[in-house]
Amino acid sequence: MQLENYPLNLSFVIGNTTFHLQRMVLESIISPIPLHNHGNGCCEFHYILSGQGSILSDGTTYHAAAGSFYVTGPLISHAQTSDPGAAIEEYCLYLKTTEKKQAPQHTSPALRAFLKKINHTKSYFLPYAPQFGKLMTAIFKEIQHKEIGYTIQIESLFREILVLLIRNSQKDTDAEMKKTSSLATDKTLLLIDEAFLYRFQDLTLNDLALQLNLSCRQTERLLKQYYGKTFQQKKTDARMAAAVLLLEKQLSITQVAASIGFSSIEHFSSSFKRYYGVSPSVYRKGAGLQHAGKEKPLEHHVF
DSSP states (O other), X not given: OEEEEEEEXXXXXXXXXXXXXXXXXXXXXXXXXXXXXXXXXXXXXXXXXXXXXXXXXXXXXEEEETTOEEEEOTTOOEEEEEBTTBOEEEEEXXXXXXXXXXXXXXXXXXXXXXXXXXXXXXXXXXXXXXXHHHHXXXXXHHHHHOXXXXXXXXXXXXXXXXXXXXXXXXXXXXXXXXXXXXXXXXXXXXXHHHHHHXXXXXXXXXXXXXXXXXXXXXXXXXXXXXXXXXXXXXXXXXXXXXXXXHHHTTOOHHHHHHHTTOSOHHHHHHXXXXXXXXXXXXXXXXXXXXXXXXXXXXXXXXX
């Protein structure tokens, strides 16, 4: 139910986009507003003053209450419902945008990027955004009183809303990207750990890169960043850790060498000694166990 309805005929241009503010209403949503959408270029900016309920926009349902701000853009299906005994009262600003294909030559790259984001904002919801409420209320009062210069004031206030909208949506986008990046990194590190744990015998840099969907160079850079080691150093660590466990199980040195991916006992023995400072046979006798258990590896060599 519309409590107040003020038609507007205010147009202004920013870069290659014309904004036409058509009307602003103060309404109370007593009966549910069914699912509907608007035509090309048509948008609604809503700010809830009181009450609470649910907003369905572009297939997502949001809980809305006093302080919520949301945008429903062209062709976006949306519906509004108030909770029993808590009718939503809101401002709704109706507008239409027209985007020209070519921006004026004097338009800066920053302004072009800004307008591109505005013209691609079809659906947006903020659960609590009083800063938008102040601007929407100020526009409503300017429309009500129509004092000298009110159209200039409305245009200025609306521009502020556009800036706030893009800044807030950019923050949300950045936060989502960081979250996605963090999840991707966690998954990548898990794949790396599992590769060196279960496939260290014959794992190659190319194998690991293919598994991570990265280039060999990117994979090496990732290992250095998160582990502080090269691929060969990580592989050596995994092989030598396994060698110690197998030696303690009383397998022959030949069996140990074969089990961890060495083609010859000589190669294994020399690599083990470079890593722990003692030969596998000395380690098995006990002298090396004490030595290797108390001290860190002397040096990590590529083999």
